Structures are given as C-alpha cells and as structure tokens.
Amino acid sequence: MSIYKKNDQGIQVFVTGGTFDKDYNYITGELYFSDTHLPGMFRRGRSTLLTNVKTLMMIDSLEMTDVDREIILLNCKRAMADHILITHGTDKIVQTAKFLANAEIEGKTIVLTGAMIPYAFGNSSDGFFNLGSAIAFAQCKPPGVYISMNGRCFDWNNVRKNKKTGFFEELDSDTDYL
Template identity: 70%
Template sequence: MIQIFVTGGTFDKEYNMITGELFFKDTHLSSMFERGRCTLDIDLKTLMMVDSLEMTDDDRSIILHNCRRSKSKNILLTHGTDKMVATATYLAEQGVADKTIVLTGAMIPYAFGTSSDGFFNLGSALAFAQMLQPGVYVVMNGRYFDWDKVRKNRKTGFFEEIE
C-alpha cells in the first residue's frame, strides 16, 4: 500500500474567476486517480491545505508524525513547490527509518487542465515511491532527487540537482 498525504500547494489550488485569486477547496487526488485509472492500493489522507510559503515547522511536525505513524513503507506527499525542499530536509533530518518518502507538487494547479504538470508529477511520484530505497526524495518533472541534492530554480521553474 502507498500512503498518500495531502498538504496543499499549487497542486490543489482553485481559481476564483471573479477575484483572480487562487484558493483551496478540496484535494483533486481522488479524481486524478480515477482519471488515471490507478489500480494501486492507496490510502489517501488530507493533513492540511496550506500554501508552502505559509508552512511552519509545526505543520512539518504534523507531517512527520503522520509519516512515522503510517503502517506503509511507501509514502507520497503532495506539497507546494516553494518550500518542498525545506520539508524534505526537515523529514530527513528528523529521521523516518525504513520508509520511502516522496514529495511532489505542481507549478500550475491541476484545476487548470492540460496545462498543469500535476498529473504527470503525480504519476511519476507514484512510480518512484514504489521503486526507490528508503529515504526522502523530491520528484518533479519526471525526475527524482535526493533531499539534500535538489533545489527549485526560480528562473526556469524546474527542479535541478545540486552537488
């Protein structure tokens, strides 16, 4: 079984056509799994709906607690891209033994349809969560990165490996 924890981020944002603002309503994950014809054994739980720029260490401790408590050895977190590496670092430094934890997100909300990278990132993250060794990883743009060897390039909008 793959444990999936929703934490928010652009992935799950909606667009208010009147105000032009992005906001949270509900996660899109269930409909994404249906649309993708996912047959994996998953357990989906929403922990919070937070923009990662507003995420605190208290929020991260909730994520850590749930990762430790999960019976699953394979965990996927949907997360905002701005602070995804900070959360990956927090989880790795706090230690979650014998579990594979993959963080993924989207640069464009899933609600924006075919222009969103969310669907692709979710599929990639599910695959990597099943095959990677225990540890903490960031999965974006079809690639996986070790938690301590990745950064978001704010000029290109892509995640990249660092040495």
C-alpha cells in the first residue's frame, strides 16, 4: 500500500549549500562542503512526505552570484512540483528570494530556509527545526516566495537577518528576542 496520493508531485527540494550543509574538519577546525545532509534528515525525521532532493550547488551564499541565482530560477521554473523548498546560506537568502520573486513564477510556492549552525554539529544546530518548519510552510502557504527561519515564515519582501541577534525578523521589527 502506498502512502502517496495518485499524481502527488510532493515537494521539490533544491540544495544550494550554505551553513546548513557544511561539515567540520576536527583536525583543521575548518568548515567545508561534502554532500547534503537532507536525505538523512528526512529519514531521521521519519518523514513520509514525497520529496525529490536535487543538489544544484554547494556554495556559501556570500559567494553566490546572479548566475547561480539563474540556475536556481531555471530549476524552479522547470520543477514538476508546485511546492519547492530551497536550502540556502542565510547571509544572502533575502537577495535570492527577491531574485525569484521578481521573476514572477506563477502557481508555485517557494520557501527558502537555512541554518545558523551546521546540521553536522548535532543538537546545537537549528537546521533540523528550520527544515521541518520550511517543509510545513511549503505545503500550506499560497503560491509565492517565502523565507522560513526560526519557526516563522516571512514574505520575501518583509524580512531581514538581524546580525546582532542572529534571528530573522520582519523589516519593521524592534524585537531583541533574548
């Protein structure tokens, strides 16, 4: 017996890198990319959701260019699924969300998420929580582009990363969180 509905396209997941997927070299102390942690995270989380994980790139968002964003955009447009999740570095996640929103992709819900602490760090990472939240928002929100961080979902044009607190917030927010 299948747990999937007939013709269910599930969620297309695009991996772009970012702190989310960085690993730690215990000898040198450096962070580096090897492979995405997402398939293992879905298994560990006992997800029964139909997902298709595709790695587009493994880069730090500080190094992301508009050429990289074009690759993300092209893949979003070509995706069969109407619900898309993108893992992304948090430093430039807002710029990529704006880029995608300005392309006016119709009929698709696109949610970008990331992590402040690599998933490879275990329980101290926010990656698992952010992934679960983003997957839920990707299924529930109407078509559009969103950023999901810290258990919240923001419209692409009303969010910023607060560099003092390390949290994402609405543009007009004065919240300190801690």
